[in-house]
Structure formats: structure tokens, C-alpha cells
Amino acid sequence: MGNVLIVDDDVASCRTLQLHLSAEGHQVRVAHDVNSGLDAVRAVAPDLLILDIRMPGKSGLEGLPEFTALLPGLHVIMITAFHDMESTIEAVQLGAEEYIHKPIDIDELDAAVDKILRQSSGELVRTGCGDADHLTMVGGSRAMKEVFKTIGLVARSRATVLITGESGTGKELVAHAIHRSGERPDGPFVVVNCAALVETLLESDMFGHEKGAFTGAVHRQLGKFALANNGTIFLDEIGELSPAMQAKLLRVLQYKEFTPLGAKQPQVSNARIITATNLDLESRVAAGHFREDLYYRLQVVNIHLPPLRERLEDLPPLVDSLLRRINKELHRSVSLITREALEAFHSYPWPGNVRELENTLLKAVALSSGNTLSLDQLPRTLRAGSAGAEGGGPPASALPTLAELERNQVRKTLEAVGWHKGKACEVLGVSRPRLRRMLRDYGIEAPSANEADD
Ligand SMILES: Nc1ncnc2c1ncn2[C@@H]1O[C@H](COP(=O)(O)OP(=O)(O)OP(=O)(O)O)[C@@H](O)[C@H]1O
Ligand SMILES: [Mg+2]
Structure with a gap:
């Protein structure tokens, strides 16, 4: 259709x-x-x-x-x-x-x-097609089954979807699944990271520019909205949009129309819009940082991905699927995991969610020599996690809270990478703005002689 x-x-x-x-x-x-x-x-x-x-x-x-x-x-x-x-x-x-x-x-x-207008086949959620297995989503928990069902229901409509969830929970994967199960699976899937760029660059990235629109604009350039025509545009970290960009995006949603930088005439867009954020947009609206009218237009359908620690029953299928992916990548054949190691996985809170699990497995496979993954190949935080804290078996009240764990982990990571924030983001699997917020919220400061960045 x-x-x-x-x-x-x-x-x-x-x-x-x-x-x-x-x-x-x-x-x-x-x-x-x-x-x-x-x-x-x-x-x-x-x-x-x-x-x-x-x-x-x-x-x-x-x-x-x-x-x-x-x-x-x-x-x-x-x-x-x-x-x-x-x-x-x-x-x-x-x-x-x-x-x-x-x-x-x-x-x-x-x-x-x-x-x-080639029609796609009638499956609900396409998974594991061909060799695209980095796009396969797994999960048997009730929450994930609900997510798969919603993807199937909304994919065929053009409704705007807002995907929420902590960092590393699989938001981009869901956006992909919606696109590939939708009406135009062969159309382009274009990603914009709304947090990554300074405002003018973001505007030109999204909407394009005419030749000479600003210093350095040597050629006319199509923006992501134009490139996403007849397909899907995925606006990641939407909560980071400035007020001016929020107004421009609202215009696209209202009138399907945008104006490239330096252009006299607006262009039309028919791209399907999917957005994602790891922020609590509702409270950003309440605090006056995010436009309410835009919020309502974005979350016509909201898909929420719960953190991994709230769906630990997804661990076994995730470990299985991620290991297969990693084995293929590293030409290895690690297929067994010791009971202790799996138990450690179950008692760890996974602040970085599935991405952290993936990185942990990747490192463990790289370190292992045989085809079995055991506790001693896991990072210390994970090994300690199974006993609660050092010393083992403290009373529940002495156990650290999630925020404490996160704070310690952020600080340790920064120390380990010499306070290089870019590297810390990579290791922690979080975005820059998220790291910035954590530093602010947890009052973490670089030692003054050491303001390393970038
Ligand atoms: N259910 C899942 N099944 C298989 N792999 C998954 C699943 N969820 C997440 N992943 C994998 O975990 C990694 C992180 O997923 P993704 O990039 O979609 O997370 P995100 O929520 O967009 O994170 P961020 O907020 O940091 O951008 C990816 O490599 C993805 O393939
Ligand atoms: Mg993402």
C-alpha cells in the first residue's frame, strides 16, 4: 500500500x-x-x-x-x-x-x-533475516514479548514512535525492527544523533543546506530528512534537542515541511519518524526543557524497554545469541559457560544493560583460551557482584545502591582512562551528555591538573 x-x-x-x-x-x-x-x-x-x-x-x-x-x-x-x-x-x-x-x-x-512500492512479506517482526544477525532481537521475558508485539502492531502504520529506556537496552535495534517490518523495508533507514553535534551542524545535518549557507558550505547538501524520504528517520537522543531545533522538528511533524539552511523554499518530507531517548522526557517537559506539544506528537506510540536487571530471564537467550555473534566476529567457538559465571551474570545489576553484557562477553571471549567461559575471565566488578561486595555476604543494608555502584564505576573508569571523557564514554557504553549528567549528578570532578578531554 x-x-x-x-x-x-x-x-x-x-x-x-x-x-x-x-x-x-x-x-x-x-x-x-x-x-x-x-x-x-x-x-x-x-x-x-x-x-x-x-x-x-x-x-x-x-x-x-x-x-x-x-x-x-x-x-x-x-x-x-x-x-x-x-x-x-x-x-x-x-x-x-x-x-x-x-x-x-x-x-x-x-x-x-x-x-x-514493493510490498514486504507479512511477518510481524522480522528477525535474523539473512546475515543481518547484528539486527536480531532476542528476549523471552514478558516485557520483551510485549515489545515485539507492539513493534508488529505499529510497524505497518506510519505512527510516530518514541522508544524509551536506559542506555544500552536496545532502542536502536527496536527502531530498526520497526523499519524492517514496516511498509517500506527496502527504503532508507537514516540515523541522526541529536546530541552529537553543535546546533548549526545538527540543523544542516538534519535539513541540509544550500551552497554558501554558512562558512564552509561549499556545496549544496541534502539533509537526513531528504535522504530518508520513502523510508525511516531515526532521531536518537531526542531529549537533547535545543528549543530552536524542537520548534523546527515540530514543524516537520505538523506540516511535513522543513527548510534547508540558506534555502528560500521549504521541502517536503514523507519519512517515517522514530525517536529515542534515555531521559525521562515527561519530567523534562515538566521542567520546561522540552516542548509539551512536541512531546505529544512524538509519543503517539511509546515503546519502553525495561533495564536488563528487571528482565534477568532474558540473560540466557541473550548470552547465547551474543556469543554466537562474537564467535563469528572473532573466529572463535566459545559455546559453554560455567554455572558460576552465569550466576555472576544474574547477580550483577548491568547499569550499561545489553551493551555492557555484549562488551563483557566480548572481552571474556578474547581472554579465554578454550571454548568455555568461566568466572575468572569476568571483570572484578562482576565477580564481586555475586557476593554483594568485598568480603562477601554483608547484611542487605550494607549492600551498595545502584547509584553508588554507578558512581564508583564511573569514577573508576575515568581514573583508568586518565580522565579522557571520550574513552570513558566508550568503555561505559554511554553517550557524552549522559556522562556529563552523571558527573554533575554524582559530583565527580577531574583532579585539577588533569582536565583531559577528547
Ligand atoms: N534484545 C536484544 N537482543 C540482541 N541484542 C541486543 C538486544 N538489545 C540490545 N542488543 C545489543 O546491545 C547493543 C546496544 O543496543 P542499542 O544500540 O540498540 O541500545 P540503545 O538503547 O540504543 O543504547 P544507547 O541509549 O546507549 O544509544 C547493540 O549491540 C545491540 O545489538
Ligand atoms: Mg542508541
């Missing part, structure tokens, strides 16, 4: 096409000249344009570049008269992917439309 726009001055032929394509399950709009066609693109951001060449006023050939400037990546089928080979060639050069001849043969049309 797709969103189709037909632009043809021949009212009868438009009507026939519209009836046929609607019966095939597509949403179809018609316009009878180029200018009203452009208006329709602004209104509905179609997946596919069927454009007639011969029209009074602007011809289809003249209109084509305007359509693709407004909605880069728009799929186009041209309708050409049989004898008119020259305009057919020109249409293809201008970027039309297919052309069909008049009088229209319905089979030929269906084949062209199908080719462009």
Missing part, C-alpha cells in the same frame, strides 16, 4: 487510474496540472507520483524537477505517448524511474507500481 498522486489533465483517464489503484489498496489523490500537483505534494508527501507529460500550462517534463526539488527521492512514473521517444528519454534522464505508454495497459501499470 502506498500514497499515490496522479497528475494528468485528462479527467477520465485520471478517474480510471484512481479507481483501479484505490481498489489495489493505495491511497490515491489526483491533480490536473503541475501547480495543483505541487500543492498536493505539500499536503500529502506521496510515495509515488504518476505524471503525465502532455499537459496544458507546464508540461510534466517541466514540472518533474520541481516535484523532486520539493520532495527529494520521490518515486516517479511518467505517462508518455507511444510515439514520443524523445520525451521518454528526457523523462528518464530527469529522474523518472519508470514510464508507461498511453493508452495505459493496466498490467503494465501494476507491474511498474509494484516494482516501486
